[in-house]
Every structure is written in C-alpha cells, then in structure tokens.
Amino acid sequence: MSIGQNDVIGHFSARSATYDRSSSWCTDQDLGGLLLDITRPDSGDRVLDVACGTGLVSRLYHGRVAEVVGVDITREMAEQARPHLNRLVIAPAEKLPFDDDEFDLVVCRQGIQFMDLPDAVAEMVRVVKPGGRVVVVNLCAYGDADREEYFEVLRLRNPVRRHFFLPEDLRTLMGEAGCSEVGLHEYVSVEDIDVWSDNGAIEESRREAIRDVYRQASEAFRSLHAVQEVDGRFVDRMLFVIAEGRKP
Numbered sequence: 001m002s003i004g005q006n007d008v009i010g011h012f013s014a015r016s017a018t019y020d021r022s023s024s025w026c027t028d029q030d031l032g033g034l035l036l037d038i039t040r041p042d043s044g045d046r047v048l049d050v051a052c053g054t055g056l057v058s059r060l061y062h063g064r065v066a067e068v069v070g071v072d073i074t075r076e077m078a079e080q081a082r083p084h085l086n087r088l089v090i091a092p093a094e095k096l097p098f099d100d101d102e103f104d105l106v107v108c109r110q111g112i113q114f115m116d117l118p119d120a121v122a123e124m125v126r127v128v129k130p131g132g133r134v135v136v137v138n139l140c141a142y143g144d145a146d147r148e149e150y151f152e153v154l155r156l157r158n159p160v161r162r163h164f165f166l167p168e169d170l171r172t173l174m175g176e177a178g179c180s181e182v183g184l185h186e187y188v189s190v191e192d193i194d195v196w197s198d199n200g201a202i203e204e205s206r207r208e209a210i211r212d213v214y215r216q217a218s219e220a221f222r223s224l225h226a227v228q229e230v231d232g233r234f235v236d237r238m239l240f241v242i243a244e245g246r247k248p
C-alpha cells in the first residue's frame with residue numbers, strides 16, 4: 001500500500017495532543033542549542049521551519065530573528081506552533097507557496113522521511129536566498145551494521161514513514177537538491193523505548209514488536225546503539241544527523 005499525504009495527516013492528527021512528550025529529543029535543549037550553534041541566526045534573518053509541527057524548532061528562532069514562518073500539512077499539529085511563529089502556512093513541503101530566494105535559512109527537523117524526495121528538499125533550496133542555508137535534521141542509522149534492525153524499529157513506530165537514512169544519504173540528498181558545501185554534524189539522543197513507542201498513534205502490538213527487535217537485537221546493533229536493558233525496558237542511543245548545505 002502506498003502512503004499518501006492524508007495518511008500522514010491522519011497519523012500526526014492522532015499524535016498532536018501528546019507529540020511534544022513523545023520523544024526525549026523533541027524538547028532536548030542540547031539538541032536545540034546545537035542547531036542554533038550550527039545555524040548562527042542573525043537578527044535580520046527570515047527563517048522558514050518546514051514541517052514545523054507544534055513549533056519546537058520555530059521557538060528556538062522566534063524573537064532572535066526578524067521573522068519565523070512555519071509550514072506543515074497537519075493543522076492539529078501546526079496550530080500549536082502559532083505562538084512561536086510570525087506566520088503559519090498550511091501547505092505541503094513539495095509545493096511551498098513562497099517566491100524564489102525569500103528566506104535566509106530553511107530548517108526541517110524530522111520531516112523529510114514523509115516527503116517526496118528530492119523534490120521537497122529542492123523546494124527548500126528554491127525558496128532560500130543564494131548564499132542562504134538549508135538545514136535538515138534527521139534520525140539516521142549509524143551504518144550498514146544496524147540499518148536493517150533500526151529501520152524496522154522506525155517503520156513499526158511510524159507506519160507513514162516513507163524514507164530511511166544513513167548519514168551519507170543526507171549529504172547525497174542535499175547535493176541532489178542543489179545544495180553545495182554540505183556538512184554533517186552528529187548528536188546522540190537517549191530514548192527510553194517504552195516512552196518513545198507510546199506515540200498515541202500505533203497499537204500495542206506494534207510496541208511489542210519493537211520490544212522484540214530489541215530483545216533479539218544483534219551484537220552490532222546493541223553495541224552501536226549502546227542499548228541498555230533495565231527490568232525489561234530498553235534504552236537506545238539514537239543518532240541524529242544535522243545536514244547543513246548552502247545555496248550556491
């Protein structure tokens with residue numbers, strides 16, 4: 001069955017009430033601080049937050065820059081972002097309703113896995129000014145040794161996810177979309193799997209299947225993710241990659 005935008009909207013509408021506490025990375029101040037360090041926003045900047053969700057990235061920039069615009073397809077998520085935005089637009093990332101070269105910085109955290117690629121990233125490049133930056137933040141597998149098991153966990157946790165990445169995939173994607181000088185930064189987020197899988201949009205059978213992947217995980221997966229098991233609960237160290245590119 002192919003996954004469409006209505007499936008994505010249905011999934012995130014179901015999660016909207018509890019989204020902000022569905023992963024420790026959502027409100028992780030160190031991850032937010034790293035994003036600010038990497039993007040170094042200027043007070044005159046116009047920033048676009050693509051797939052803004054409830055505004056957890058927008059709020060990092062709001063008040064520091066001239067304007068923050070949020071765009072998302074799920075109204076129930078995005079309405080929560082309004083206090084952290086100068087403007088909210090409900091639209092798909094694949095067809096951004098903005099002119100060419102409008103923004104100084106475009107950020108998209110945990111959004112591209114649901115989008116048409118590379119089209120959506122090419123749209124981000126289109127709307128950023130020449131010399132401006134596009135920054136994509138995404139959970140990635142560490143490498144070939146953990147990809148199969150980790151992608152299975154991600155698929156179980158979010159049935160509307162369409163894409164899965166290794167760090168270098170993000171560099172390739174940004175390049176294909178028209179970015180130059182793509183740099184990759186890494187951040188490790190510690191997630192209690194029982195909390196992380198309780199996202200309000202999947203059945204208990206999927207959560208149990210996720211626990212099974214951890215119970216049966218290979219040595220390579222356990223080692224790369226530094227998996228800890230305490231009283232039957234698993235803790236995973238998940239890899240975030242922040243890919244930063246420049247529009248030529």
Ligand SMILES: C[S@@+](CC[C@H](N)C(=O)[O-])C[C@H]1O[C@@H](n2cnc3c(N)ncnc32)[C@H](O)[C@@H]1O
Nearest residue numbers: 051052053056072073074077092093109110114
């Ligand atoms: C995992 S949440 C991330 C929210 C926010 N960026 C954050 O870091 O907390 C994914 C968001 O992507 C949005 N989304 C998914 N596909 C989209 C698309 N094609 N265009 C715009 N937004 C999309 C969903 O509606 C949801 O709000």
